[in-house]
Amino acid sequence: MERMIKKFIAWTRLKIKINVTERVFYFREGEIWWASLGANIGHEEDGKNDNFERPVVVLKKFNQYVLWALPLTSQIKEGNRYYYKYELNGKQFSAVLSQLRLISSKRLLRRVANLSIIGLSPNALL
Secondary structure, three states, X not given: OXXXXXXXXXXXXXXXXXXXXXXXXXXXXXXXXXXXXXOOOOOOOXXXXXXXXXXXXXXXXXXXXXXXXXXXXXXXXXXXXXXXXXXEOOEEEEEEHHHOEEEEHHHEEEEEEEHHHHOXXXXXXX
């Protein structure tokens, strides 16, 4: 329990820093980014490391500030309809369809790739 509380405190501190930042990233639908998703509740996908980061697909860009982000994982769950399996650079990953989130673009950290390199469009995941 104490470990979880420390994790939430660390995430709250980082979230404050993210919120007051003035940085602007230019992103497009179909790009894969590392994003600060935070320390979440229950079975929500947590971010990892000091930045509470996880790779996400930009599924829908509403404007320069808000997007639908679909978390990605290296866990493959065969037969689970909420895990969309794909391959990138010879490695298998899954998009966790049940964890779709509306996030601020301030959570984006760095661009990794584009879905087009694996032959997908964002609409293929909907």
